[in-house]
Amino acid sequence: MTAVFFGLLQGCSRLDHIGQPPTFSPQTQSVERQAMIYSGLPTTTADTSAYRKPSLWSGDQSSLFGDRRAFTTGDILTVMVEIDDQAEISNTTSRSRSSQENLEMPQLFGFPQRRNTELPEGASLDNAVDLGSSSTSQGNGSVRRNEKLALRIAATVVDVLPNGVLRIEGTQEVRVNFELRELFVSGFVRRADITRQNEITYDKMASARISYGGRGHISDVQQPRVGQQVLDAILPF
Template identity: 45%
Template structure:
């Protein structure tokens, strides 16, 4: 009779195999790729996303914006200084695809709104016959046969609505972005992504938009408020974010239930 002994690594490997088997079993019943990923990462740190080219992503689309008419470039004669340059020999600011610049994200928004609406309306309709072709001359018996009030309708409606919004957001951080496209008028399309993992939680910052070269400072930085069509995302994923989110079943019920 043979016996099997497992060391610490063997036990951990067996436990991981069991978790993967359970994951596939749950997949066959419930389905869902996201559930599989979460089950296979039990006890593991969230994986960092690999560095890749944003233009090769499946959902990537080149930006198209209204362009002005091209203008001829003029140079100052007998001058060593190049127009638009902030350095004597070469402009160190980002200006072509692949260049890197630093985006200084500074968001400090505060909004307070208070609205109140009141409305009241009252309608009354009354119609009838008081004297039908000289009915009064026929006596009281004839008046009993003739109709009186034919239609009487009353309506009343009122509404009172109040609403208020109070929001305050503050975000201060920096992120390096890469120039992914140069538009015909010289504007730059930039995109940057930053991921930071602390223990079992990943914080990611995504910045994308259109930058005017004149707004890039001499130290190759630009403020987020000067980015057109700016898309800024700051969030996280991991064990803490997972606990803060409602379960999938609860989210489905919140969408489907009308009450």
Template identity: 40%
Template sequence: MRALSLPLALLLAAPLIACAGVSEAAKGPQLSPVSYPAALASPAQLPPAGPQPPAASANSLWQVGSRTFFKDPRAGKVGDILTVMISIDDSARTQNTTATSRTAGMKAGIPHLFGLETALGRFLPGAFDPASSIETNSTTSSQGAGAVTRAEKINLTVAVIVTNVLPNGNLVIQGTQEVRTNNEVRQLTVTGIVRPEDISAANTINHTQIAEARISYGGRGDVSRVQKTPPGQSLVEKYSPF
């Protein structure tokens, strides 16, 4: 029964997947719903709600709605928001050229073989000469050239959420940003680990100060679909033995 449940579920889900694909082709890609990262999905991970501050008097230095007065306002606990400044301007160029050539030749004979060299002529063609019975020649050559030129330039800013605080005080961050233009959705995802000391007074941090950084910038929609290699062609190119 269990063996049939998975194929049956896939069969029932196929029309839904097809409808979703047709809807996206007709209406364009839709934005993902706004939600906290997976690490904050559990209520146990969310910071507890504290008591409401009392209203300040008219002549008080404290303003109602202010988060801190003497405390550092930078992100430091689960649920806080931090701004990541992404400025990538990388370029690389690699060029390789290889050329090999080899010529080999061999000539051998058996003028004396226990006195049987004359008897061999009875079984071999008439032009058989024991003194030069084997001769080979081979010539091989190979040439190869390859070049890689890469240039990346990205300047973006994204707000992320602190999803965890490690025992040593470092912060685990995660954030996603989606922008839709016409029928194309551009998605930016940033995850990694930062030190509280690297966060500036403006509550920002550069992407170069993020350890184990995972930065993904891509999209989905009409342009991405046209530029993407078809799945069948990708499989043929990946597993072709030639």
């Protein structure tokens, strides 16, 4: 019953873009919008002395030389994702073992000679035990990966932790014809790592989560059907 219900849900999601392009995700339900609306209570009192005397510099963020970096809930910054990774691993294992045991008793108080007469023709107790074994094992393994991705996305500060670390989250959707490209990024950053241009690279994000994919007609063709995926998961062979 659970598998059938899951299959119906997957089918309904595909019905969304039959004969038409896929719809965008509603912005009214995004975490970024909630962070912009409910930015929290101010922790400091605004300095009004700058309004009473002319000055090009003040501690205010909107001043001419003020710090424009994101620092509170609802602020926006740019995340630069530039991944160019290459990894190649090759392992070779070889093992060989050989052993042989031979036990002879041709003159054990005349016991072999007396018993040999009672044995069938060709049998003898002179070589009582003769054992031999051989084992060989070889293994080869190779892994090679090459990933390259270059993206820029605007993210929103959705939370400020007690130690000052910012939790950011950003989404982006671009629709081209009948295919919708989706980009998602989230993680934790330090305000000190944000540049003066209000940008930060993905390698300075802790617990970074980056997703680049899409949905639409082409993605549906590339994905196996739900029934096939279920069978691949439960069939032992």
